[in-house]
Amino acid sequence: MEPDKSNTAKVVTFGEVLMRLSPSEHRKLQQAHQMDFFFGGTEMNVAASLSFFDLQTQHITNVSNDLVGDAAIAAMRKAGIDVTAVNKVAYPLGIYFLEVGSGLRSSRIAYNRLHGAFAHIKPEQVDWEKCFEGCTHFHWTGITPAISEGAYLTLKDGLKVAKEKGIVVTADPAYRSNLWKYGQDGHKILKELVSYSTVFIGGVNEINEILGTDFSFDKENFIKASNRLMEECTSIEKVFDKVRTGLSASWQKIYGQAWTGENYIATNELEITSVVDRIGTGDAYAAGIIYGLQHYDDQRTLEFANAACALKHTILGDANLVSVDEVLEVMEGKTGGRIKR
Known part of the structure; x- marks a missing residue:
């Protein structure tokens, strides 16, 4: 029996769903x-x-209005996600190919997403007022506004409504230069969207990209x-960062x-010596932050997110199960x- 989630906090996410295709057993x-x-996708x-x-x-x-889109919706339902705001459209679902690396050999990814179903989303397709009924947290990433102007404008509308409603907005605004193909300045747009957000999930690299600064690490x-980010984007209250050291594709x-605006906090380092799957580890960290913000203080929130991220390295697939x-x-x-018996 599925747990009753009717009385829990509601988190809304917005972004592309992709099909991932990958050879097994670390094959090229x-x-x-x-x-x-x-099926996955950052959000x-x-x-x-x-x-x-x-x-x-x-x-x-x-998602695509075909059997692939139906399968994507089924995957979301299986994960317990509300899919009532998923639109079926006459464009193919985005896909990507992943070669899983091992040891000294890096993983490699090739995307086919810029002309897919999500790239054609338009603001009028989303009823943000309805979606935000009962919502306490809204999460977005920098990948979404990079995909198309329609995705950017739809997200911007959602962020405006979220701000009006006092919803906590978590932003993971990673800049992907290879995605910004529709003539807009990605750095400028990301700074604009971060200015509607409450919690920044990222570090010096992401801040430098958005602000054009050159802080070291x-x-x-x-x-x-x-502090500079909080000065220029005054709605940001906290910054949570994940620091990774990669000794090899299999050892992280x-x-x-x-x-927090007043205090610097950090966790102990966790070591993963036999990585099963790197995909979705940053998303697991973001989910840990969102969960922690609702249940713990900042230190415990950070520790929860780091542990969740570490565990995702041991799970095959995109989602942290x-x-x-x-x-x-x-x-x-x-x-x-x-072993638990």
Whole structure:
């Protein structure tokens, strides 16, 4: 039986749903004869993770009006995501191909998304007032406004309504230079959209991209960069960052740091020595922040997000299929992987 989420906080996400095609067993595409597929997408991954944390979630997107779009909707339903604001349109679903790396060999991705279903979304397709009924948190990423002008304008409308309603808006505004193809200045647009947001999920690199600054990556400059962001985008109240050290494709270290406007906080570093899947780890971190903001103080929120991110490295597919209890166990130092009987 699915848990009753009717009385929980509602999180709304907006963004593209993609089909991921990937050879199994770390094969390169040229040596594969069949591929596994998964449905995901940055914002959908966040919604799925929060749904597995027993929060009420709704995802807004366009999918193809065919059997592929139907399968994408079924995948969202299976993850417990409300799909009543998903539009079916006469364009193909976006796809991407992933070669999963191992050891010294990096993973490689090729996208086919710029002319897909989501790229054709228009502001009039989304009833933000209806979608935000009962909503407490809204999450967006920098990938969405990069895909098309329609996606940018639709998101901007949503952020205006969210601000009017006092909804907490979490922004993960990663800049992807290869996506901005419709003649707009991505840096300028991201700064505009961040100015409607409350919580910034990113670090010095993202702040430098948006503000055109050149802060370095040490602790003091993270604090300076965060303060500069709060000065120029006055709605931002907190900055949460994930710091990654990649020793190889299979061996990663991560820790979290944050600036609350008054205090710098950080977590211990977690080490993942046998990575199963890197895709969606940043989304797992963002979901951990959103969940934590509703349940914990800032320090525990950061620790929860870091543990959730670490666990996603062990899960095949785009979504983080772990429970709150599993994340809490890692936070408590139970990382030995003992069999539970």
